[in-house]
Amino acid sequence: MAEAFLTAQELHKSFNEHKAVDGVSFTIYKGEIFGLLGPNGAGKTTTIRMLSTVLEPDSGDVTIGGYSVRRDANAVRSLIGFWPQELALYEELSAFDNLVFFGRMVGLDGKEARAQAAARLELLGLAQRAKGRVDKFSGGMKRRVNLAVSLMGHPELLFMDEPTVGIDPQSRNNIYDTIEGLRDKGMTILYTTHYMEEANRLCDRVAIMDGGRIIAMDTPRELRSQIGPPDQVTLEDVFLRLTGRSLRD
Ligand SMILES: Nc1ncnc2c1ncn2[C@@H]1O[C@H](COP(=O)(O)OP(=O)(O)O)[C@@H](O)[C@H]1O
Numbered sequence: 061m062a063e064a065f066l067t068a069q070e071l072h073k074s075f076n077e078h079k080a081v082d083g084v085s086f087t088i089y090k091g092e093i094f095g096l097l098g099p100n101g102a103g104k105t106t107t108i109r110m111l112s113t114v115l116e117p118d119s120g121d122v123t124i125g126g127y128s129v130r131r132d133a134n135a136v137r138s139l140i141g142f143w144p145q146e147l148a149l150y151e152e153l154s155a156f157d158n159l160v161f162f163g164r165m166v167g168l169d170g171k172e173a174r175a176q177a178a179a180r181l182e183l184l185g186l187a188q189r190a191k192g193r194v195d196k197f198s199g200g201m202k203r204r205v206n207l208a209v210s211l212m213g214h215p216e217l218l219f220m221d222e223p224t225v226g227i228d229p230q231s232r233n234n235i236y237d238t239i240e241g242l243r244d245k246g247m248t249i250l251y252t253t254h255y256m257e258e259a260n261r262l263c264d265r266v267a268i269m270d271g272g273r274i275i276a277m278d279t280p281r282e283l284r285s286q287i288g289p290p291d292q293v294t295l296e297d298v299f300l301r302l303t304g305r306s307l308r309d
């Protein structure tokens with residue numbers, strides 16, 4: 061039996077009167093890629109912000125590695141990495157210096173920060189550009205540096221919020237390979253997307269969200285098999301069947 065690493069229980073969050081997240085519960089097992097899938101406005105980002113201690117739930121709780129985001133937020137933060145959609149880099153510093161800086165921020169000593177920085181840049185295919193200033197990098201390369209930053213300090217669980225929105229196909233494939241490589245090394249990953257094909261390819265299990273709720277949760281294949289021969293239907297078809305709407309905006 062797989063070991064639960066993250067458990068979300070009855071999460072609620074409203075903005076004004078609007079229920080952005082309306083009673084969300086799920087478990088993520090150690091070493092899996094778990095996808096939160098749903099159209100824009102479904103509540104994916106609000107959920108991931110609560111899981112990662114950025115936003116306090118109105119009610120409900122999350123435990124990660126046995127620690128509560130409400131009572132032990134600092135312990136939770138030491139277990140997680142967050143790959144934000146927006147860039148969070150010092151443009152005038154080199155890729156290497158950015159990584160060392162953020163490594164020091166998560167408490168690494170200088171030697172360890174430099175060692176991890178070099179290893180992360182190697183992992184993401186950026187070793188040749190380690191000393192290059194970030195403001196000279198392409199958008200896709202900056203995203204990869206950002207991912208390298210989120211891996212400093214060896215997080216056990218990595219959050220990614222729509223990591224492939226608006227990037228070129230080459231960087232997108234590099235990101236897919238990286239995510240799979242991290243999972244193969246034992247990392248647990250929570251990933252949001254509104255791209256059905258991407259979730260189908262990458263995720264071990266997915267939760268489909270709509271209107272702040274989870275409307276289905278299982279392996280992509282099992283979800284597909286519930287509406288037809290799994291090799292002939294897509295997760296897009298599953299969403300359409302469940303909601304009567306197409307997932308595309
Ligand atoms: N800070 C906020 N203030 C007000 N409304 C918000 C805020 N964040 C999200 N919302 C609303 O909550 C709902 C869910 O948003 P979000 O979690 O960003 O969805 P997703 O990431 O799936 O696109 C949307 O209707 C959005 O407009």
Ligand SMILES: [Mg+2]
Nearest residue numbers: 104105106222
């Ligand atoms: Mg979002």
